[in-house]
Amino acid sequence: MDYDMPLYRPPSEAYSLILQATLGCSHNRCMFCGMYKMKQFRVRKHEDFEKDALECARLAPQTTRIFLADGDAMAIRTERILKILKLLYDNFPKLERVTSYANPSNLLIKSMDDLRAIRAAGMDILYLGVESGNDEVLARVDKGATRAEILDAGRKALDAGFPVSVTVLLGLGGREMSEAHIADTASLCSEMNPTYVSALTLMLGPFEEYFCKSMGPDFALPDKAGVLREVRGLVENLNTTDCVFRTNHASNYLPLKGVLSSDRDKLLGVIDRALENPERYLRPEFLRAL
Numbered sequence: 001m002d003y004d005m006p007l008y009r010p011p012s013e014a015y016s017l018i019l020q021a022t023l024g025c026s027h028n029r030c031m032f033c034g035m036y037k038m039k040q041f042r043v044r045k046h047e048d049f050e051k052d053a054l055e056c057a058r059l060a061p062q063t064t065r066i067f068l069a070d071g072d073a074m075a076i077r078t079e080r081i082l083k084i085l086k087l088l089y090d091n092f093p094k095l096e097r098v099t100s101y102a103n104p105s106n107l108l109i110k111s112m113d114d115l116r117a118i119r120a121a122g123m124d125i126l127y128l129g130v131e132s133g134n135d136e137v138l139a140r141v142d143k144g145a146t147r148a149e150i151l152d153a154g155r156k157a158l159d160a161g162f163p164v165s166v167t168v169l170l171g172l173g174g175r176e177m178s179e180a181h182i183a184d185t186a187s188l189c190s191e192m193n194p195t196y197v198s199a200l201t202l203m204l205g206p207f208e209e210y211f212c213k214s215m216g217p218d219f220a221l222p223d224k225a226g227v228l229r230e231v232r233g234l235v236e237n238l239n240t241t242d243c244v245f246r247t248n249h250a251s252n253y254l255p256l257k258g259v260l261s262s263d264r265d266k267l268l269g270v271i272d273r274a275l276e277n278p279e280r281y282l283r284p285e286f287l288r289a290l
Helices: 046-059 078-091 104-109 112-120 135-140 147-159 178-192 205-215 224-237 264-276
Strands: 017-020 065-069 097-102 123-131 164-170 196-201 243-246 257-260
Touching: 017 046, 046 078, 078 097, 078 112, 097 104, 104 123, 104 147, 112 147, 123 147, 123 178, 135 147, 135 178, 147 164, 147 178, 164 178, 164 224, 178 224, 196 224, 224 264, 257 264
Parallel strands: 017 065, 065 097, 097 123, 123 164, 164 196, 196 243
Antiparallel strands: 243 257
């Protein structure tokens, strides 16, 4: 099997078999994301996907987890998704779950009956990019969805029975909108009440200068302390039920994991100690994204 590179997956899918059901991202205009800019979005032919799946089933029959790449397998028509799931569960005898990224627009366009059928067929966690709960920030970065649409998409997936893991982007509002970005993101996630909330820190590499200029003349990314204050704001203001909060992505300075709200005080304590003694607690710059 030859992957169409580059290839990405969430941190929690590190030990999953990755199969490409689509190539690229169905939106692919987010200014903060360069993951699939070199790809034209398309759904792979079923016979090509089937060939890869059967080859992997022969070579790795012990597979228990499969992640459907690239950016949004939920863009595929429901009938095809059901066909894919049947193929996978029929041929991987130990398969426990299949997961995928999910774009808000593709969740909203599917009927509730479609989503429930996909869930019943064995699709498990959906990874939903929230990024921010602030409409101005979402518009600036061309997210392609409003706060209300993202909230509706997440609630719809949850109502259909999916565990939903949302990602938010620390630093996306810059220093100027940091407080509004975090306050609105915390309130959106609280209203949605997802299964998981994962925070990533905005890393732009060689595109940082272009991104900052595009955001306006006064835009500046927060420093390490600013990023930690954003993490603290999320932990302090997320009001969810049994939601797991994580900063385990390699972009982050401070890895955290806990259940809100039972671990809130413990998490806040770690963050406060890191703010007081960053050299001891924070991941060195050269180790980020590794």
